[in-house]
Amino acid sequence: MPSRSDLSDTIRLTGLTATGHHGVFDFEKREGQPFRVDAELTLDFRAAGRSDELQDTVSYVEIAELIEAAITGEPFDLIEALADHLAREILRSDARLLAAEITVHKPQAPLPQSFQDVSVTARRTRADLSPRSVGEDARTSEDAEASAGVGAPEGAATTDAEVRAVLALGSNLGDSTATLASAVTSLRSRAGLRVLAASPLARTRPVGGPPDQPDFLNQVIEVATTKSPQELLALTQQVEAEHHRARGAENGEIHWGPRTLDIDIITYGSARVSTPALQIPHPRAAQRGFVLVPWTWMDPQATLGGVFVAELAAQAADSATVELAEEHLNTGVRP
Incomplete structure (x- = not known):
């Protein structure tokens, strides 16, 4: 062969x-x-x-x-x-x-x-493709993992075939704290993907959709993956399904409505993808405080489209409503 x-x-x-x-x-x-x-x-x-x-x-x-x-x-x-x-x-x-x-x-x-x-x-x-040429910022792989306390064993580095991606997670149905923790654990267990860093949970008000839905818990994570963008999308949708996400209006899902779990791919290295099913970078991420603010908590030096995420967060209309979730208030976790 x-x-x-x-x-x-x-x-x-x-x-x-x-x-x-x-x-x-x-x-x-x-x-x-x-x-x-x-x-x-x-x-x-x-x-x-x-x-x-x-x-x-x-x-x-x-x-x-x-x-x-x-x-x-x-x-x-x-x-x-x-x-x-x-x-x-x-x-x-x-x-x-x-x-x-x-x-x-x-x-x-x-x-x-x-x-x-x-x-x-x-x-x-x-x-x-060296590790530093696949969309990394100035931090080394070891620095990112040490700051997160998660990911590969000590000393492990991003391999040549891996690409760094940023994912945004959200939930406002059921026990959202447990759902987000379970989703990150599920992602971490998948072949071809390592979780490098994770933000604290943010409590945010719903943007768009029905006005009477519960607040969201949101989180941003950074991963290293050997999967293609399309494979990564399929994986995130599998994790959503495991947590009882039913996609599509035919399944009763409301546009911008409540979710047991939502996982969006925000960036995939520096790649640009534009298909009916997937757009990278995420076309609305730069205006979403509920993504940008926890992203800055995870990585204060992060950039999106050549602009510091912190600058985008300062301009996003909903950023003022993004708060550290109460789950962290008495644990010493601070952005």
């Missing part, structure tokens, strides 16, 4: 074009120009070949969205940097990817000579 390193299954996406503002010169950043990207992704899609199911392979739709976001996003001086960034971000987006080869074309590069194209190619494998 071939090893993972022998596999040669490939997904190719060729000629994705968008306007970006990358370049050394001021006029390039100001005026923009077209960039074209080719992506060749190495993975094992034998399971998809047998099942004919999208969940068993990597979605080229999501890869295309990630590429477009990088082209149109924050500018780089060099297309070498853009290619390197894209190769790493694509690998981070799905743990099933073994390698990514990215070619960035700059057909309107500012050259006085007559030419057809300028391009660079970067090939990266999972071995190129």
Whole structure:
């Protein structure tokens, strides 16, 4: 049987074009120009070949969205940097990817000579993803675990294949304190996921939905995972179901209504995902004090979209109503 390193299954996406503002010169950043990207992704899609199911392979739709976001996003001086960034971000987006080869074309590069194209190619494998390059902040893995008191044994570090993600948990039905503790324990027990840090519980007022529902208990945790964003979503929904969450209006669920348990993926490294089922970073996290405030309790230096979470929390309309849950008031726990 071939090893993972022998596999040669490939997904190719060729000629994705968008306007970006990358370049050394001021006029390039100001005026923009077209960039074209080719992506060749190495993975094992034998399971998809047998099942004919999208969940068993990597979605080229999501890869295309990630590429477009990088082209149109924050500018780089060099297309070498853009290619390197894209190769790493694509690998981070799905743990099933073994390698990514990215070619960035700059057909309107500012050259006085007559030419057809300028391009660079970067090939990266999972071995190129160091722990500090998969969405970590300045803390080491050991620092994060020591501050949380949870996670892997002493001295264990985030592995090359792991990506750090931030999850937000909420509950306002039943014994919410016990539910959140049980959910974190359940997440910690899952293969391919380690809980690195957890905030104190926050008591918050419901935002949207029926006005007469109970207050929520909310918590933010940081995890390290080898699962893809889609696999992580499936896992969190399994944990919700274990705690009697019935999703969908057909099951009587009210939009923004009461929940036995809600788990949202807020970030997944620095990946961007946009599908009908999943958007990362969470599109409303930057306005939700009930997420931002406990997140700052867990990590005062955390950032979201390049902005300190503490700054976003100060601007969120509901932040003033977020309080340390009474469960912590007499235990010495303080944000």
